[in-house]
Amino acid sequence: MGKPSLDEFRKWLQSEIREIESLEVGPNVDKRLLQLEMALQEAMAFNAAWNIRTEASITPVIQEKAVRLLSPSPEINNDSGPKGICGSCEAEIEDDLPFCPVCGDNR
Ligand SMILES: [Zn+2]
Numbered sequence: 001m002g003k004p005s006l007d008e009f010r011k012w013l014q015s016e017i018r019e020i021e022s023l024e025v026g027p028n029v030d031k032r033l034l035q036l037e038m039a040l041q042e043a044m045a046f047n048a049a050w051n052i053r054t055e056a057s058i059t060p061v062i063q064e065k066a067v068r069l070l071s072p073s074p075e076i077n078n079d080s081g082p083k084g085i086c087g088s089c090e091a092e093i094e095d096d097l098p099f100c101p102v103c104g105d106n107r
Contacts, residue, residue: 006043006046006047009043010040010043010044013036013039013040013043014040016036017033017036017037017040020032020033020036021033083095086100086102086103086105087105088100088103088105089102089103089105091103
């Protein structure tokens, strides 16, 4: 299968958004929807930035190791649910996620 492409990531996000939008409205649904929409925007921004750099013959710089988020979201420490730590990048992962949202590592 190989590694998923950016395009597949975008398709996945869009299908997640469609699925979430069919659910009843609630604070958790809103939060998840916002996360997905921000991720989608970020994926498109990354795609645009990458294209600009390659067109200008600049090698896009990719960090070898995932960087810890500098400003964790305010709700990260309020015990909203059980959290795990990613073995690869040490990011906090919600226990219901089968993969690390920061580096994509399977748990
Ligand atoms: Zn990770």
